[in-house]
Amino acid sequence: MRLLRARxxxxxxxxxAGPTWLLAFVxxxxxxxxxxxxxxxxxxxxxxxRQKLIDAYRTNLALAQERLQSHWLRHAADLDxxxxxxxxxxxxxxTVRDDTADALVCYGDGNKLAYPAPPPSVSGVPDxxxxxxxxLEAGSPRAAAAAYAEIAAHASSSxxxxxxxxxxxxxxxxxxxxxxxxxxxxxTLGTDRFRSALDPLGRLIAPxxxxxxxxxxxxxxxxxxxxxAALEAxxxxxxxxxxxxxxxxxxxxxxxxNGLSDSATRLLAAEDLAVQWLAASPAPNREPILQVSxxxxxxxxxxxxGRVVSLHRVAPLLARLRAAAAQPGFPTEIRLDILPxxxxxxxxxxxxxxxxxxxGWRVALALRD
Numbered sequence: 001m002r003l004l005r006a007r008x009x010x011x012x013x014x015x016x017a018g019p020t021w022l023l024a025f026v027x028x029x030x031x032x033x034x035x036x037x038x039x040x041x042x043x044x045x046x047x048x049x050r051q052k053l054i055d056a057y058r059t060n061l062a063l064a065q066e067r068l069q070s071h072w073l074r075h076a077a078d079l080d081x082x083x084x085x086x087x088x089x090x091x092x093x094x095t096v097r098d099d100t101a102d103a104l105v106c107y108g109d110g111n112k113l114a115y116p117a118p119p120p121s122v123s124g125v126p127d128x129x130x131x132x133x134x135x136l137e138a139g140s141p142r143a144a145a146a147a148y149a150e151i152a153a154h155a156s157s158s159x160x161x162x163x164x165x166x167x168x169x170x171x172x173x174x175x176x177x178x179x180x181x182x183x184x185x186x187x188t189l190g191t192d193r194f195r196s197a198l199d200p201l202g203r204l205i206a207p208x209x210x211x212x213x214x215x216x217x218x219x220x221x222x223x224x225x226x227x228x229a230a231l232e233a234x235x236x237x238x239x240x241x242x243x244x245x246x247x248x249x250x251x252x253x254x255x256x257x258n259g260l261s262d263s264a265t266r267l268l269a270a271e272d273l274a275v276q277w278l279a280a281s282p283a284p285n286r287e288p289i290l291q292v293s294x295x296x297x298x299x300x301x302x303x304x305x306g307r308v309v310s311l312h313r314v315a316p317l318l319a320r321l322r323a324a325a326a327q328p329g330f331p332t333e334i335r336l337d338i339l340p341x342x343x344x345x346x347x348x349x350x351x352x353x354x355x356x357x358x359x360g361w362r363v364a365l366a367l368r369d
Contacts, residue, residue: 064325071324072357079303088115093238096270101310103273116245145171162197185213
């Protein structure tokens with residue numbers, strides 16, 4: 001009986017597990033609600049701060065947009081203005097040297113290519129005055145060399161004389177007289193008298209003679225170094241109307257086998273880029289807007305008249321755009337991003353279209369931290 005009374009008392013007593021679980025549930029729900037409210041308050045605070053930042057920096061972004069538009073309008077006008085006062089070759093070199101563009105293509109009247117282009121064409125027919133000496137070359141190079149020397153001595157034209165001396169040097173080399181040939185190639189033909197002499201294909205004779213001399217000299221010798229420096233200077237003289245772009249590229253590429261100066265390397269790359277663009281653009285679109293070129297990774301922008309097309313590789317282009325958009329006293333805590341078409345402004349406070357001259361581009365502001 002005592003056992004039954006004990007069991008009955010135990011069954012009738014309320015258990016403590018239920019209230020404990022209920023209390024834990026209430027605490028958990030309260031905590032979750034509290035965390036939700038705290039998180040929501042933090043988000044609201046973040047949105048409020050973000051909006052304040054947007055309001056504070058909106059003027060900076062609008063000013064950056066305006067500066068980019070001014071940059072391209074000024075660039076288009078400057079290209080046309082300079083095209084009216086400078087030769088196409090000088091405009092090409094000046095633009096590349098001052099880092100306004102990576103290359104240029106210039107057109108003249110009637111949309112005719114002005115640079116990079118060969119010089120005015122000349123007759124490809126060999127000079128008849130050299131025919132008697134040329135007939136002797138196969139049988140006796142020395143006799144031919146003497147005949148060429150006679151022609152050069154009595155020629156009234158510096159061009160005929162230069163062609164005769166170049167042919168004489170060739171015959172002397174065939175005859176084994178290298179030193180005399182070098183004196184002609186590196187000495188006589190390098191004087192001012194023959195500076196403008198052209199071969200039958202319209203190429204300057206003096207640089208061609210100097211390149212031939214370099215083939216005969218010790219590349220590490222002082223004479224070769226002096227000659228290379230003179231040749232590079234001649235190739236970089238963009239005021240010479242007789243030095244065509246193809247010969248200039250050939251000279252620089254040949255000299256590049258033994259190293260070029262930074263300026264020459266940069267201009268050769270610009271020459272090659274312009275030629276590549278011409279090959280890929282048989283009928284180019286010459287609108288004064290920043291647009292993708294037919295070459296991967298290169299953008300183009302034409303002058304207001306379309307007479308000049310500037311070419312821009314991506315990395316230098318972005319650097320130029322950042323410099324153009326830079327503002328005095330720009331807040332140090334924010335970063336200005338200039339985004340090509342197809343690039344989303346991730347992490348930006350806000351962004352705007354870059355403007356009519358840069359269709360598809362955007363400018364964005366982002367916090368540095």
